[in-house]
Amino acid sequence: MRSVRVWFKKTGTAIYISHLDMNRCLSRAVVRAKLPLWYTEGFNPKPYLNFLCPLPLGQEGLNEPLDIRIEGEMTNEEVRSSLCAVMPQGIEITAVTDPIMKTAxxxxxxxxxxxxxxxxxxxxxxxxxxxxxxxxxxxxxxxxxxxxxxxxxxxxxxxxxxxxxxxxxxxxxxxxxxxxxxxxxxxxxxxxxxxxxxxxxxxxxxxxxxxxxxxxxxxx
Amino acid sequence: MFPRQLENVLLKVQKPGRYTGGELNSVLKDKSKVDIRFAFCFPDTYEIGMSHLGMKILYSLINEREDAWCERVFAPASDMEEQMRALNVPLYGLESGDAVKDFDFIAFTMMYELCYTNILNMLSLAGVPLRSSERKNLSPLVIGGGACACNIEPMADFFDFVTLGDGEEVTNEVIDLYKIHKAKGSTKQEFLEEAAKIPGVYVPSLYDIQYNFDGTVKAIVPKNGAPEKVVKRTVRNLDTMFAPSTFVVPFIEVVHDRTTVETFRGCIRGCRFCQACFLYRPIREKSPEIVEKQCRAIYESTGYDEISLCSLSTSDYTGLEKLLNSMLDWTIPEKINVALPSLRADNFPEELMKKLASVRRSGLTFAPEAGTQRLRDVINKNITEQEVLSTASLAFKGGWTAVKLYFMMGLPTETDEDIEGIAKLAQAVVDEYYNNPDKPKGRGVNVSVSVATLVPKPFTPFQWEPMITPDETKEKQAKLLSFVHSKKISVSMHNSQTSFLEGVFARGDRRLSQVIETAWRHGCKFDSWDDSLKFDTWMQCFEECGIDPYFYTARKREFEEVLPWDHMDYGVTKQFFIRENKRAHEGVTTPCCREKCAGCGAAAINGGECSEIRKSVV
Missing domain, CATH: 3.30.70.3190 (Alpha-Beta Plaits)
Structure with missing residues (x-):
């Protein structure tokens, strides 16, 4: 299992998506992208997503980081291109990198x-x-x-x-x-x-x- | 998209995601390249409407056509309505942001009688005259469909036409016909008279209703060539029937946010209170392979983590085991939960139950509907107390600790003993838990009992029965609570006033159009939401219009009476309903279709075909 940092833009009508809804929205996107996801353990397994710095409702973001966890072999570039193909209008993936710094x-x-x-x-x-x-x-x-x-x-x-x-x-x-x-x-x-x-x-x-x-x- | 003027108000209203559009898989088209603009309106909030399968089916179906663009429209909540009215922004389609008053069709789906004022409110927000007779031009046409179409009489003055039964074929036929008439510049009347010739299309204005002195209907007289009986539409083959390969994925949380695929239409059970059972007959099954393929397609294009296999009684689906055995092979590794709503637990294999619960454990629900065996026989709910208890016992062994039980009150022949029986059955389930040596350690049980009031509906054996009054309902509800002695049992009951209004409109006639309009003018809307129901206003409106609502609910109708919906033909015959009504009062059950064909008559409108008849012949 490893973490990857997904950088995205949130613009247009997507600014009206609340943080909670972003979580649901991106959880589905990573499934559609067929990434080899790592799931949380417990009664309700979910893909692991961590929005490092949630945006308030109504604000645009041009360089927003999101950490996800994957298992198995997949390069950052492969993650990026799979995700790009499945995003809803207004949320655009700009880059996928290794997480270097910590949220704190x-x-x-x-x-x-x-x-x-x-x-x-x-x-x-x-x-x-x-x-x-x-x-x-x-x-x-x-x-x-x-x-x-x-x-x-x-x-x-x-x-x-x-x-x-x-x-x-x-x-x-x-x-x-x-x-x-x-x-x-x-x-x-x-x-x-x-x-x-x-x-x-x-x-x-x-x-x-x-x-x-x-x-x-x-x-x- | 939404109109630009709303940009500044979206952050002032609750859940702006309801009003923006732009969701994944929503369909955008170039409006200069389509002939037909179709507004599919759901007369309730976004969260409810986006959970509705019928809307998803017809949305995809219409958008498959190159010449048409279907958009979604929902009832704005009061805070948004206020902003829209203040800024003069008319009701718009979520895809284009264009005003629906300029569309060709404004179509409503009607699942519930208490959405009627919302329909008027949406027409008013759209800036469209409410009454069919006030809309002189060919477009927009205000049309409807859904379960309530079987007796649309209370809304007859507002609709240009409604379609009965399955919408997959008739919707396209209507659009095709309209296209021809639009091109040649027909009048609305010319178009409606032609549309009435399409099977399943009901044009209320082409029927005159005559009344007796006692207020009952004397005769229903078709004119200008309209058919004497409007026969509902049935799609014969569900395997080749259109089904969506993707769903619009909402940003905000909606009630049912998951992949939903139908397994079959109709129901073999024949519970005598249930309208859905008879409206959707005959039984037509979809092959398990097709169901699985459709589930997979929607899952892959949405990313939903739950699949719901939908029907009126999923465990009666003959392909269920085959389907699950094949499907669970990929749903379990991909962490997808498979939900089986309307599952009758009586004959469900334990092995499958365990597999189903392996991803996420969903709730366990039984619907005994009545508290005693005697009354269950009256309503033909063929489930015994022993079956409920033994399935609950199995479930407790498997780790479940919460059970939901559904009941009704106000059933024909009901006595206090039957009400007490509800509490007794719930208590028996609690006792079953504590007597179970394999119950989950260190945890209590929770039995939630939900009690609805019987609303007798058209096209059921109970369509002639009186409904209990709100006062009687409250009395019975209080009685039930006095019989419940355990803290492990929680009881929720339907609002007696809501059920009463539902009862009035379910079996109402055309004279109620005026009451509905008056109520809407007095501010009634979202009547199904307890916190916005203005019951006293409703009662004043009945009085203002000189109409006694109890005429529609409290009266026992004679079999000979002309019913306001008698010109609708849903296949199941009146003779069958009369026979079933008599058997109910004798306390005699009727075996389910799989055991023995009861001769309901529904197969006749499906070319004589019914999955169950075919099986009994083979």
Missing amino acids: QITSAQYSINLLFGSEGTASAFSHTADEIIKSGELVAEKRSKRGTKTVNLCEMITAFEIEAEGSLAKIQTVTATGSASNLNPDLVVTALIEKTGLEPVSRSISRTRLFIEKGEAFC
């Missing part, structure tokens, strides 16, 4: 966010104010976790933040804490900024582009 090493992730405003004026006003707020180092918001709701300074969990207006769009590139130790959903940052500025976008889209370990090194 993930510390942050890069997000690319687009906010569409009603006018160019609002987009640029929002960008300007948002930039100042983040630079001030203080953006306080209520954050829910398993242990209850806490008031936290979101800026402490943001390691990079760039915003610029482009027409009616405000485009954000940001790196926020991600992983088991500390995690900040960028949607929370956006919601806090909207509240602070009082400028409501018509729509928002969030895309996770990369995962990092310490010192900004790419997770692999």
